[in-house]
Amino acid sequence: MRHQNGHSLLETLVATGVFVMIAVALSGVWVMYGRAMAMSGEFTAANHLARGVNEGLIANGFDWLKSQVESGAVPVEEDYVVLRRVRGNSADIRFNILYDLVLNTDATPGDGDTNDRPLIPQASEDICWISVTVRWHSTTGSEIIEDGKYNNSVRYSTFVYRDAMR
Amino acid sequence: MRDRRGISLMELMVSIGIMSIVIAGAFQVFREGILLFRTNQAAAEAQSSAIKALGMLNAELSNSRHELIRLYDSPPGVVFASSITPQGQAQFDQQTGQIYWQRLICYYFEAHPTDPSLGRLIRKERPLDDGDTNGAGRTGNTDVEEVADEMDDQDTADFAAASDTETRTLGHDVCGFEVTEFTGEVDDGAGTRDFLGGASVERKRSYDIRLEAGHPTDKGPASYYIRVDSRVTPRG
Numbered sequence: 043m044r045h046q047n048g049h050s051l052l053e054t055l056v057a058t059g060v061f062v063m064i065a066v067a068l069s070g071v072w073v074m075y076g077r078a079m080a081m082s083g084e085f086t087a088a089n090h091l092a093r094g095v096n097e098g099l100i101a102n103g104f105d106w107l108k109s110q111v112e113s114g115a116v117p118v119e120e121d122y123v124v125l126r127r128v129r130g131n132s133a134d135i136r137f138n139i140l141y142d143l144v145l146n147t148d149a150t151p152g153d154g155d156t157n158d159r160p161l162i163p164q165a166s167e168d169i170c171w172i173s174v175t176v177r178w179h180s181t182t183g184s185e186i187i188e189d190g191k192y193n194n195s196v197r198y199s200t201f202v203y204r205d206a207m208r
Numbered sequence: 209m210r211d212r213r214g215i216s217l218m219e220l221m222v223s224i225g226i227m228s229i230v231i232a233g234a235f236q237v238f239r240e241g242i243l244l245f246r247t248n249q250a251a252a253e254a255q256s257s258a259i260k261a262l263g264m265l266n267a268e269l270s271n272s273r274h275e276l277i278r279l280y281d282s283p284p285g286v287v288f289a290s291s292i293t294p295q296g297q298a299q300f301d302q303q304t305g306q307i308y309w310q311r312l313i314c315y316y317f318e319a320h321p322t323d324p325s326l327g328r329l330i331r332k333e334r335p336l337d338d339g340d341t342n343g344a345g346r347t348g349n350t351d352v353e354e355v356a357d358e359m360d361d362q363d364t365a366d367f368a369a370a371s372d373t374e375t376r377t378l379g380h381d382v383c384g385f386e387v388t389e390f391t392g393e394v395d396d397g398a399g400t401r402d403f404l405g406g407a408s409v410e411r412k413r414s415y416d417i418r419l420e421a422g423h424p425t426d427k428g429p430a431s432y433y434i435r436v437d438s439r440v441t442p443r444g
């Protein structure tokens with residue numbers, strides 16, 4: 043049998059290191075893709091909910107909205123679940139829906155960045171502001187936890203005029 | 209560099225055996241991961257598709273009115289009149305201000321003959337007969353009673369049997385679809401449908417829509433199930 047040169051320990055370690063780095067980088071792409079897919083699904087569902095609640099409130103008309111404000115029925119907070127099962131295991135997405143109605147009687151501008159309403163210039167009882175916020179907790183969300191539970195949210199804001207929806 | 213001996217046949221066979229076991233284990237883990245990933249992907253796509261379909265139905269139904277909405281069980285679905293032309297516009301009578309109702313739209317669930325998780329959500333539409341109230345260049349009918357009478361002759365089964373209507377498939381792998389009138393608080397055990405006001409909030413007549421996809425009880429490696437609800441209040 044002829045003599046051959048084998049690999050040195052250093053060569054083996056370098057080759058193993060390169061292989062492990064490539065394998066880890068590739069698996070990271072899959073993990074990122076999975077997280078992006080989950081985040082996209084959550085935001086799609088949250089937007090669907092927020093839009094649906096917003097449209098439902100608008101459809102009831104200004105007088106109904108005003109009656110809800112005057113009777114103290116708002117704000118309303120409710121939970122909603124998009125049911126999901128993967129291989130029989132629960133993978134539900136749990137949302138919290140919060141909506142509020144405010145008659146635009148105060149012309150003090152909000153700062154637009156907080157929960158202050160983004161007021162339009164004129165103050166009038168004939169304008170109702172609708173705010174719908176959908177919140178949920180997700181592993182893909184930020185580290186800022188709201189109300190001790192939620193780290194993702196979408197928000198829809200609408201003004202309804204008395205004469206526009208009767 | 210010093211010379212070294214090559215490896216013996218026995219050493220080669222042992223190392224191949226060990227390597228085979230390691231590779232087989234790694235492959236199994238990798239395969240399981242890919243399968244789970246694909247199942248999650250299928251569930252996400254089904255959810256996205258269901259939400260798109262519900263969004264479309266919500267938008268169309270919210271432009272109808274209660275007198276022109278009919279719910280059916282066989283096949284499950286809804287038939288309603290739409291005032292929007294195929295070009296996305298509404299037309300009004302210049303004298304009376306009444307809107308011209310343009311089309312009948314039907315959403316129904318088409319079950320698969322053998323596999324309950326392979327149903328489809330179908331949308332069909334047909335133009336309404338013109339009434340005798342049309343103005344120049346206008347299509348449709350402003351008479352709600354006439355439109356309602358025309359609707360009563362066409363349920364979801366008629367639309368399902370019709371081959372001359374414009375047809376779109378909005379959802380694959382659908383296992384359930386229902387439209388019910390919202391009558392107040394709904395308790396289905398999961399507390400998932402009692403959003404946007406319960407029985408204590410009096411509101412305009414609304415409709416609950418539920419779309420399910422996948423298989424609700426299967427626990428196989430590629431199985432998933434999703435359920436999305438929606439509530440719509442027609443503005444008419």
